[in-house]
Amino acid sequence: MTEDNRLYSPSTARNRGAILGVLQRYLPDKGKVLEVASGTGEHVIYFAQKSSSELIFQPTDPDLKARSSIDAWAVSRNIPNVRRALKLDTTDKVWPVANFDVVLCINMTHIAPWAATEGLLYGASQVLASGGILYIYGPFYFKGCYIAPSNIAFDLELRERNPNWGIRDVEAVLDLAKSNHLQPLIIEQMPVNNLSLVFKNSP
DSSP, X not given: OOGGGOOOOHXXXXXXXXXXXXXXXXXXXXXXXXXXXXXXXHHHHHHHHTSOTTEEEEEBOSOHHHHHHHHHHHHHHTOTTBOXXXXXXXXXXXXXXXXXXXXXXESOGGGSOHHHHHHHHHHHHHHEEEEEEEEEEEOEEETTEESSHHHHHHHHHHHHHOTTOOOEEHHHHHHHHHHTTEEEEEEEEEGGGEEEEEEEEOO
């Protein structure tokens, strides 16, 4: 694995600090964190660097190029608490991992079919320990309203690119959470018109 495999997302540097600020309320000093749809890998590397070396991060992504990028970032930064990226599709009924304290999913729900969000909530409820935390970040609309006018244009753009994509309704996510024994803890406004959604596994 070489640094040439690394991919870059400009938005990561803009939002990672704010996301970590929320996560640090819930991340344990030691344990296991699963990141779903890790993308370039820049988020998981940053979070691992800022966390205890006893907190182990397991990145995943369904895309081979993304997994190569994640592993290349881990090698380039010499991060001992980031495991090799695994292939994981949230729509699979059985995930290839288990027993996590925290599950993270950043910027996936709007650029994937709704079935991916359904799979995320179901799968997280299966792999989280009792009392474990699910953290979701991204653009949403809430109570029938977009967070900002710019999100309206963004939603239209997403749906033009793929009719199965689009900004999701928080209420629909909350309904999914309830059906999967995930208790909502916070809905928090974030920079650049995004939200943090935090749930606790309560089987």
